[in-house]
Amino acid sequence: MVEGKIEIRGLNFYYGTFQALQDVTLRIREREITAIIGPSGCGKSTLLRCLNRMNDLIKGARIEGSVKIDGEDIYGSSVDLIRLRKKVGMVFQRPNPFPISIFDNIAYGPAIHHLASKQALPDIVERSLRAVGLWDELKDRLSGSALMLSGEQQQRLCIARLIAVEPEILLMDEPCSALDPVATAKIEKLMLELKCRYTIVIVTHNMQQAARVSDWAAYLYLGKLIEFGETKMLFTTPKKRETEDYITGRFG
Amino acid sequence: MNQLMNPRRTEKIVFFFLLLSTLVVVLPVILVVGIIVVRGSSVLSWEFLTALPRMGMKAGGIFPAIFGTFCLVVGTVVFALPVGIFSAIYLSEYSKRGRLTRLIELAIVNLAGVPSVVYGLFGLGFFVVFLNFGASILAGSLTLAVMSLPVIITASREALQAVPKSFREVSYSLGATKWQTIRHAVLPHALPGILTGTILSLSRAAGETAPILFTVAAFYLPKLPKSVFDQAMALPYHLYVLSTQVPNVKLELQYGTALVLVALAVLMNIVGIVIRSYFRTKKQW
Numbered sequence: 001m002v003e004g005k006i007e008i009r010g011l012n013f014y015y016g017t018f019q020a021l022q023d024v025t026l027r028i029r030e031r032e033i034t035a036i037i038g039p040s041g042c043g044k045s046t047l048l049r050c051l052n053r054m055n056d057l058i059k060g061a062r063i064e065g066s067v068k069i070d071g072e073d074i075y076g077s078s079v080d081l082i083r084l085r086k087k088v089g090m091v092f093q094r095p096n097p098f099p100i101s102i103f104d105n106i107a108y109g110p111a112i113h114h115l116a117s118k119q120a121l122p123d124i125v126e127r128s129l130r131a132v133g134l135w136d137e138l139k140d141r142l143s144g145s146a147l148m149l150s151g152e153q154q155q156r157l158c159i160a161r162l163i164a165v166e167p168e169i170l171l172m173d174e175p176c177s178a179l180d181p182v183a184t185a186k187i188e189k190l191m192l193e194l195k196c197r198y199t200i201v202i203v204t205h206n207m208q209q210a211a212r213v214s215d216w217a218a219y220l221y222l223g224k225l226i227e228f229g230e231t232k233m234l235f236t237t238p239k240k241r242e243t244e245d246y247i248t249g250r251f252g
Numbered sequence: 253m254n255q256l257m258n259p260r261r262t263e264k265i266v267f268f269f270l271l272l273s274t275l276v277v278v279l280p281v282i283l284v285v286g287i288i289v290v291r292g293s294s295v296l297s298w299e300f301l302t303a304l305p306r307m308g309m310k311a312g313g314i315f316p317a318i319f320g321t322f323c324l325v326v327g328t329v330v331f332a333l334p335v336g337i338f339s340a341i342y343l344s345e346y347s348k349r350g351r352l353t354r355l356i357e358l359a360i361v362n363l364a365g366v367p368s369v370v371y372g373l374f375g376l377g378f379f380v381v382f383l384n385f386g387a388s389i390l391a392g393s394l395t396l397a398v399m400s401l402p403v404i405i406t407a408s409r410e411a412l413q414a415v416p417k418s419f420r421e422v423s424y425s426l427g428a429t430k431w432q433t434i435r436h437a438v439l440p441h442a443l444p445g446i447l448t449g450t451i452l453s454l455s456r457a458a459g460e461t462a463p464i465l466f467t468v469a470a471f472y473l474p475k476l477p478k479s480v481f482d483q484a485m486a487l488p489y490h491l492y493v494l495s496t497q498v499p500n501v502k503l504e505l506q507y508g509t510a511l512v513l514v515a516l517a518v519l520m521n522i523v524g525i526v527i528r529s530y531f532r533t534k535k536q537w
């Protein structure tokens with residue numbers, strides 16, 4: 001069996017004494033989209049944040065089990081957090097560009113990682129904006145504030161900002177929940193385009209969205225992985241009763 | 253009875269009392285400034301602002317005092333701003349929330365309330381005598397800096413903490429280190445608040461007499477300081493001297509000096525307010 005890009009084994013996660021994830025084992029395949037679905041509070045965001053160690057910032061958080069990316073345990077003692085987070089980027093639920101210019105937003109990551117000289121930055125900005133389909137719209141107003149953009153444009157900009165640091169994995173935590181259906185459709189289209197270059201993990205509340213974009217789907221409930229499989233199978237012939245109840249809306 | 257409790261009437265009564273309280277606050281300020289302007293503006297002239305005092309301060313200008321106060325303000329900024337910002341960053345971003353940190357925070361809050369004359373005595377004991385700087389611009393600036401630090405630190409911490417958490421999260425998620433995050437994603441957005449707080453505390457420092465009394469201020473020194481180790485005249489102290497220590501000074505001279513001092517404080521406050529409102533229109537988080 002081929003190893004996945006990300007191998008999660010026996011993952012337990014605790015916020016203090018509260019256990020948010022229980023024995024989660026999951027394989028995330030390279031250059032495919034894996035969706036994590038489940039009711040509110042079931043631990044989707046927590047699981048996602050385990051993959052780039054953003055949970056490290058939370059006091060009293062504790063983790064057991066292993067998460068391997070490209071065969072390397074990211075919780076190992078020799079891991080360089082900075083390299084990890086450069087490789088595993090994150091898009092947040094609410095578009096959160098910095099209140100600075102469009103150009104500077106995208107240049108933020110490359111500057112921090114010394115990826116490019118000052119002269120090469122415009123190239124990176126252009127490439128990143130092209131990758132998210134914003135270049136033609138924005139090429140004349142790169143020095144304008146990122147906050148003047150629409151919600152959808154802001155979310156694309158955040159994705160571009162991420163792409164600028166040349167990650168391999170994109171973690172998206174409900175990236176469309178602050179957007180209207182038209183904008184959502186555009187972002188979904190973008191995700192499908194990005195799939196050929198990046199491994200994408202998306203958390204979503206929107207069942208249709210998971211069905212539309214993902215190749216693999218994981219159903220999480222109360223911190224436990226109930227079912228994981230190919231999206232087609234999971235949505236048409238779920239093996240578990242709980243999964244079926246949830247995806248058909250009979251949940252709760 | 254119903255008539256009496258009419259909400260519209262209550263509204264009017266409340267409005268009246270709120271307005272009255274506001275007037276009670278504002279009136280003295282207007283009176284003070286008004287009297288100073290009316291009585292002091294007659295001596296204001298180019299000579300008054302740029303000439304040295306003559307005849308035991310009974311004639312001539314107040315330029316050395318203006319210049320001395322200017323030096324003290326600059327010195328205070330140089331010493332207080334970096335230390336203030338760095339310690340605010342340490343306290344709000346790096347320190348562990350332990351007992352020691354809380355003790356330090358408590359100390360800072362209380363230091364802000366210590367009377368300025370106590371800082372003056374501290375400056376005398378520590379900078380003038382112990383470090384042997386003598387009564388000098390250096391000692392005076394350091395004393396004023398120490399006095400301004402609590403306010404600058406408090407304002408800076410508030411400004412740092414007002415920066416949305418999401419900025420830090422994004423920065424970390426892009427692989428930035430803690431210092432990079434603070435330096436590039438937090439500090440630039442906190443700077444307006446920090447500067448405003450600093451300028452306001454400076455304008456207070458510029459008007460204080462007690463801290464400079466023993467540490468720098470010269471009674472009558474009709475020449476400009478040549479180095480930071482020289483004594484200097486300063487506006488607030490000069491005003492005090494004119495009003496209490498020199499007999500038969502024209503009243504206008506005192507009011508004129510007061511006017512310059514007030515104008516300086518107002519100017520600094522305006523700069524602070526302009527900076528704040530400029531950045532407030534720009535920021536939209």
Ligand SMILES: Nc1ncnc2c1ncn2[C@@H]1O[C@H](COP(=O)(O)OP(=O)(O)OP(=O)(O)O)[C@@H](O)[C@H]1O
Nearest residue numbers: 015018020038039040041042043044045046047058
């Ligand atoms: N910082 C925290 N400290 C303590 N408990 C937390 C923290 N963050 C989340 N939790 C708890 O962990 C559980 C899982 O939270 P998580 O945010 O992962 O859920 P989620 O599936 O993403 O929910 P949603 O769909 O509402 O975003 C919840 O019960 C939540 O209350």
Ligand SMILES: [Mg+2]
Nearest residue numbers: 044045046173
């Ligand atoms: Mg969530």
